[in-house]
Amino acid sequence: MSKLNEAAEKQIREICNRYKNEKTPLMLILSDIQNEYGYIPLEVQEVVSEETGISVAEIYGVVTFYSFFSLTPKGKYVIGCCLGTACYVKGGQLIIDKFGELLGIKPGETTADGLFTLDALRCIGACGIAPAVSISGQVYPKVTTEQVPKILAEYRAKEA
Amino acid sequence: MSKINIKIEGIPYQVEENMTILEAAKSCGYEIPSLCAFNHGECNQGSCRVCLVEATGARGLVASCVYPVAEGMEIRISSPKATEARRRSVELLLSNHNVNCQQCDKNGKCELLHVAYATGAVEGTFQGAKTPTILDELAPGLVRDTSKCILCGRCIERCKNAHGLGILGFENRGFRTFVSPAENRSFADSPCIQCGQCVNVCPTGALMEHSEISKIDAAMKAGKHVIAQAAPAVRASLGEEFGYPIGTPVTGKMAAAMRRLGFERVYDVNFGADLTIMEEGTELLGRLTNGGVLPMITSCSPGWINYAEYNYGDLLDHLSSCKSPHQMQGAIIKSYWAEQNGIDPKDVFVVSVMPCTAKKFERQRDQLKVDGIDDVDAVITTRELGRMIKRAGILFDRLPDEDWDQDIMGDYTGAGVIFGVTGGVMEAALRTVYFKLTGEEYGKIEFTEVRGHDAGIREAELDIKGTKVNVAIASGMKSAKVLLDEIREGKSKYQFIEIMGCPGGCINGGGQSYVRPVFLPNESDDILDTYKEKRAKALYSEDERQTIRQSHNNPQIIELYEKFLGEPNSHKAHELLHTSYAAREGFNDIAE
Numbered sequence: 233m234s235k236l237n238e239a240a241e242k243q244i245r246e247i248c249n250r251y252k253n254e255k256t257p258l259m260l261i262l263s264d265i266q267n268e269y270g271y272i273p274l275e276v277q278e279v280v281s282e283e284t285g286i287s288v289a290e291i292y293g294v295v296t297f298y299s300f301f302s303l304t305p306k307g308k309y310v311i312g313c314c315l316g317t318a319c320y321v322k323g324g325q326l327i328i329d330k331f332g333e334l335l336g337i338k339p340g341e342t343t344a345d346g347l348f349t350l351d352a353l354r355c356i357g358a359c360g361i362a363p364a365v366s367i368s369g370q371v372y373p374k375v376t377t378e379q380v381p382k383i384l385a386e387y388r389a390k391e392a
Numbered sequence: 393m394s395k396i397n398i399k400i401e402g403i404p405y406q407v408e409e410n411m412t413i414l415e416a417a418k419s420c421g422y423e424i425p426s427l428c429a430f431n432h433g434e435c436n437q438g439s440c441r442v443c444l445v446e447a448t449g450a451r452g453l454v455a456s457c458v459y460p461v462a463e464g465m466e467i468r469i470s471s472p473k474a475t476e477a478r479r480r481s482v483e484l485l486l487s488n489h490n491v492n493c494q495q496c497d498k499n500g501k502c503e504l505l506h507v508a509y510a511t512g513a514v515e516g517t518f519q520g521a522k523t524p525t526i527l528d529e530l531a532p533g534l535v536r537d538t539s540k541c542i543l544c545g546r547c548i549e550r551c552k553n554a555h556g557l558g559i560l561g562f563e564n565r566g567f568r569t570f571v572s573p574a575e576n577r578s579f580a581d582s583p584c585i586q587c588g589q590c591v592n593v594c595p596t597g598a599l600m601e602h603s604e605i606s607k608i609d610a611a612m613k614a615g616k617h618v619i620a621q622a623a624p625a626v627r628a629s630l631g632e633e634f635g636y637p638i639g640t641p642v643t644g645k646m647a648a649a650m651r652r653l654g655f656e657r658v659y660d661v662n663f664g665a666d667l668t669i670m671e672e673g674t675e676l677l678g679r680l681t682n683g684g685v686l687p688m689i690t691s692c693s694p695g696w697i698n699y700a701e702y703n704y705g706d707l708l709d710h711l712s713s714c715k716s717p718h719q720m721q722g723a724i725i726k727s728y729w730a731e732q733n734g735i736d737p738k739d740v741f742v743v744s745v746m747p748c749t750a751k752k753f754e755r756q757r758d759q760l761k762v763d764g765i766d767d768v769d770a771v772i773t774t775r776e777l778g779r780m781i782k783r784a785g786i787l788f789d790r791l792p793d794e795d796w797d798q799d800i801m802g803d804y805t806g807a808g809v810i811f812g813v814t815g816g817v818m819e820a821a822l823r824t825v826y827f828k829l830t831g832e833e834y835g836k837i838e839f840t841e842v843r844g845h846d847a848g849i850r851e852a853e854l855d856i857k858g859t860k861v862n863v864a865i866a867s868g869m870k871s872a873k874v875l876l877d878e879i880r881e882g883k884s885k886y887q888f889i890e891i892m893g894c895p896g897g898c899i900n901g902g903g904q905s906y907v908r909p910v911f912l913p914n915e916s917d918d919i920l921d922t923y924k925e926k927r928a929k930a931l932y933s934e935d936e937r938q939t940i941r942q943s944h945n946n947p948q949i950i951e952l953y954e955k956f957l958g959e960p961n962s963h964k965a966h967e968l969l970h971t972s973y974a975a976r977e978g979f980n981d982i983a984e
Contacts, residue, residue, distance in 0.1 A: 274575050274979060287558025288979070289548075292574035297565045
């Protein structure tokens with residue numbers, strides 16, 4: 233197993249220590265790591281296992297259960313397409329399919345240039361503006377398939 | 393414990409409070425069909441929904457394995473509603489199950505098939521997509537086939553309870569859920585010790601030993617000299633494959649059966665166990681007198697060796713350098729025995745019958761080869777031997793009691809027999825160490841202080857004519873960890889420690905007969921609490937029946953040293969009978 237660099241390992245242990253007194257610290261630890269690094273690979277889970285005494289298999293189970301946690305690095309911009317009931321009825325599936333087609337990736341994957349990650353979300357509480365798309369915090373209301381290339385161009389322009 | 397009043401099918405009963413409905417019903421004489429529940433709540437996820445019953449005070453049907461009884465509760469097991477619900481639950485499980493039962497090694501021992509019969513479930517009632525499956529056959533000891541998994545979680549709990557390991561866990565969610573080592577790795581690429589405890593509790597064929605019967609068939613077909621040897625603990629369990637009560641020693645019939653399977657020689661690994669004691673006892677005395685690394689820890693259990701190499705790479709100097717008994721005996725068969733019989737060792741094929749799945753891994757270790765030749769060529773479990781006997785059409789209970797072959801080697805003592813139970817190796821070693829230290833036999837013969845039959849730690853301080861020896865025994869890695877952490881912290885007071893991988897030792901090995909109350913109608917209700925003790929008794933009784941009970945008094949062992957090895961720990965003994973260890977990464981890098 234490729235080893236973490238010292239600084240990263242130290243920080244993971246520090247995050248684990250924050251929740252030493254919690255009865256069930258795992259979700260809190262994993263949330264902090266996800267926020268800090270953007271993903272939670274196996275070598276990080278091994279350190280968390282050492283610190284908490286929870287088996288790696290169990291931690292891996294939690295990481296793969298919740299779609300918020302990721303095993304691989306996410307792109308600079310995370311495109312979250314809502315597929316909750318309201319968005320789905322309003323054509324959310326077509327929107328995510330369009331993003332996938334234009335980026336050449338499936339939901340859960342990241343583009344080779346590391347720019348975009350495509351995620352399917354379950355109800356982000358924006359049913360009134362369905363179908364909704366959230367990109368790194370910014371929410372796009374009532375998205376149509378025609379808008380999708382424009383949205384992508386907007387972010388590509390930022391990078392140019 | 394106070395009693396409460398309940399009714400089952402309208403009939404009043406008194407049961408202990410705090411029981412689940414499933415347990416309470418059992419105490420009243422009802423076996424509610426159930427699947428995921430196991431061993432007094434060792435696994436109680438309520439996940440399979442097979443044990444549904446009607447109970448007053450509950451909304452809808454309840455899973456009886458997790459729902460507690462209450463005063464005045466009226467329970468209906470056989471109401472049309474409950475009966476149909478249980479059948480539907482099993483039909484749903486079958487709809488996502490690989491129903492190729494005739495090819496499944498669990499055939500006849502499958503609890504899913506049992507509840508399917510008990511509930512009247514019909515396969516194919518629900519048609520639809522099936523969860524994508526994984527077949528992991530990379531590990532020498534274990535096979536995982538998720539197409540047979542019903543997600544009960546028993547294996548996950550057993551791994552945690554026995555070893556504190558938790559190699560297996562649920563991965564993903566919903567329809568895509570499966571049970572796996574982290575990252576959906578093979579057992580071979582995870583810190584799994586391949587002990588097989590998970591196999592022992594799996595209700596279906598999802599977890600099995602990696603069968604090597606076909607290797608034996610091929611060797612016989614190729615005209616090799618196929619020699620079989622059986623471990624001590626196998627005799628305490630093999631009878632169960634043929635309906636004998638648990639704890640019936642079947643040594644004589646086992647030897648007879650193996651001979652009829654076409655093995656050229658059938659030997660008892662007890663001879664190897666006696667040899668181990670000569671080597672290990674001498675090694676211990678050497679370490680005690682020459683300031684060697686102490687405590688010394690036994691090295692017979694390959695599950696334990698795997699655990700040590702994965703988790704305590706810094707303590708490997710504490711392990712005895714002795715090979716395990718069947719490996720020693722294999723090495724002697726391929727050298728001394730082959731030489732005496734004028735046979736090229738390359739034409740000899742040694743089969744070990746073991747209570748163990750980790751032995752399948754052990755036999756492939758590079759460190760055990762002598763001049764590039766494996767000591768042992770195939771390892772089969774107690775269950776696999778049972779299957780071979782059935783395949784050959786041998787009626788086990790009609791076999792005569794026969795002796796093992798005892799030409800050149802194979803004679804054994806009571807000390808060898810007790811290797812199969814936790815504390816046994818320690819006791820056998822002490823009998824010989826006592827003699828070596830004092831020049832006389834220990835009068836009582838038995839060191840009952842070190843005996844037991846379950847997990848946990850036992851310790852004793854022995855005064856051998858002025859020499860104080862502190863010893864400890866642990867089985868199951870959860871217990872072993874306590875002793876190992878003491879050593880790591882420099883706080884261990886022991887000189888000699890015995891560690892066995894499985895809780896209770898080899899009698900409870902991952903290759904032994906399945907103990908499933910549902911298939912054992914003639915055993916008592918508490919059989920899951922008592923089977924280890926019963927099997928242990930079978931071994932201690934054989935020890936008592938032996939006229940020679942100390943390894944150093946085995947005449948063929950004495951002859952082996954005189955004619956071939958020289959003396960214990962000699963150069964030749966080291967070449968053939970000793971080995972080395974190396975720390976390993978639990979989650980090794982795997983090629984994408």
